[in-house]
Amino acid sequence: MLKDIVLEAGESEASEFTLSYWKVDPGAAVHEGDELLVVESVDDKTALSVVSRHSGTLAEILVNEDETVRVGDRLGRIEAA
Amino acid sequence: MKTDARLPSWLTKPLSDPEETRLVRRTLASHRVNTVCEEARCPNRGDCFARGTATFMILGDRCTRDCRFCAVSHGEPRDVDAAEPDEVASAAAALGLDFVVVTSVTRDDLEDGGAEHFASTVRAIRRELPAAGVEVLVPDFRGSRESVDTVLWSEPEVYGHNVETVERLYGGVRYGADYGRSLDVLSAAAGSGALVKTALMLGLGETREELMRTLGDVRDAGAEIVYLGQYLRPSSAHHPVERFVPPEEFDEIRDECLSMGFAWASAGPFVRSSYRAQEALAAVEERRRAACGREQ
Numbered sequence: 001m002l003k004d005i006v007l008e009a010g011e012s013e014a015s016e017f018t019l020s021y022w023k024v025d026p027g028a029a030v031h032e033g034d035e036l037l038v039v040e041s042v043d044d045k046t047a048l049s050v051v052s053r054h055s056g057t058l059a060e061i062l063v064n065e066d067e068t069v070r071v072g073d074r075l076g077r078i079e080a081a
Numbered sequence: 082m083k084t085d086a087r088l089p090s091w092l093t094k095p096l097s098d099p100e101e102t103r104l105v106r107r108t109l110a111s112h113r114v115n116t117v118c119e120e121a122r123c124p125n126r127g128d129c130f131a132r133g134t135a136t137f138m139i140l141g142d143r144c145t146r147d148c149r150f151c152a153v154s155h156g157e158p159r160d161v162d163a164a165e166p167d168e169v170a171s172a173a174a175a176l177g178l179d180f181v182v183v184t185s186v187t188r189d190d191l192e193d194g195g196a197e198h199f200a201s202t203v204r205a206i207r208r209e210l211p212a213a214g215v216e217v218l219v220p221d222f223r224g225s226r227e228s229v230d231t232v233l234w235s236e237p238e239v240y241g242h243n244v245e246t247v248e249r250l251y252g253g254v255r256y257g258a259d260y261g262r263s264l265d266v267l268s269a270a271a272g273s274g275a276l277v278k279t280a281l282m283l284g285l286g287e288t289r290e291e292l293m294r295t296l297g298d299v300r301d302a303g304a305e306i307v308y309l310g311q312y313l314r315p316s317s318a319h320h321p322v323e324r325f326v327p328p329e330e331f332d333e334i335r336d337e338c339l340s341m342g343f344a345w346a347s348a349g350p351f352v353r354s355s356y357r358a359q360e361a362l363a364a365v366e367e368r369r370r371a372a373c374g375r376e377q
Contacts, residue, residue, distance in 0.1 A: 008096060008098075008099075009099055010096035010097050010098070010127070011096070011097045011099065011102060011126060011127035011130075012096065035093075035095070038093055039096075040087055040088065042316065042317070043122075043316075044122070044124070045122060045123075045124045045313035045314070045315060046088065046092050046093065046094045046124040046313065046351075047087070047088045047092055047093040047094070048094055048095070048096045049094065049095050049096065051095055051096070
């Protein structure tokens with residue numbers, strides 16, 4: 001079953017982020033808690049990593065590196081194991 | 082796969098779950114208290130709030146100085162809230178803290194720099210939480226020994242004052258402050274027998290030689306605890322990061338601090354002066370107990 005990777009609000013007060021880079025490639029196995037990608041915003045002092053809520057395979061990347069994303073956006077999809 | 086992110090990989094934190102921090106946020110909001118965690122947009126606030134802790138910031142939320150590295154608002158300060166000490170104590174009790182860290186904005190507009198308010202806050206915490214340890218992180222009080230003493234008399238377990246950076250950079254990033262005056266604050270507190278702590282940010286443009294000289298100065302002034310972390314720019318209007326210091330270099334510097342005689346040194350990219358502050362006190366007290374045991 002395909003599960004969305006969604007950018008959650010977290011502690012950041014930023015509304016807009018830049019997707020810096022993906023840490024896994026499409027087709028790669030992922031486990032719940034693995035870091036999938038990193039985003040940055042001008043309002044945060046650190047880069048923030050988005051972790052996987054599911055175990056399975058990274059099926060699809062919906063947002064590419066350097067693109068702008070907002071809280072709630074779908075970033076990719078995982079084929080859950 | 083791209084690896085040339087704006088920030089180096091060691092400055093990445095997991096996006097925390099707001100559910101885990103809700104209790105702390107709600108408690109702080111209900112007591113109308115400020116935290117340096119939020120006002121300075123500390124990168125560790127998610128971790129700390131999730132662990133049920135926070136660092137209180139008293140004397141309002143506006144600083145009378147405008148340091149080029151700091152995210153705290155500056156400008157015309159509001160009147161001091163006389164109820165704030167009790168609110169901080171009450172919030173600390175509601176959070177169930179057994180170690181309370183209190184800092185403040187700088188209030189050069191007040192005759193005593195806010196020293197009496199600091200002392201009142203420590204005493205209020207003592208009344209509310211008699212078993213809790215208290216750490217204060219004070220401003221330089223414009224060099225007033227009387228103000229330094231006023232806070233000392235409230236007997237916090239740890240007396241902190243941050244030198245922040247090396248002497249050469251004071252004029253460029255720390256307007257209104259004076260390196261020698263900050264050392265005087267440390268030595269006055271240490272001279273009275275307090276356990277003294279200081280902290281510096283790395284990456285503002287200091288050289289390693291300047292850093293080591295500064296560490297020697299604060300050690301000579303009597304600081305026993307030192308914290309060193311990476312400076313992170315709050316916005317494009319602030320002083321730029323001159324260098325990202327790798328974690329292994331922080332490890333080296335921490336080891337050098339210990340060899341210089343500091344009782345405790347924390348150093349790392351995300352180390353902040355009040356981050357996991359209780360660990361330092363516990364370690365120093367343990368060392369002191371061990372030293373007493375050897376002497377007996």
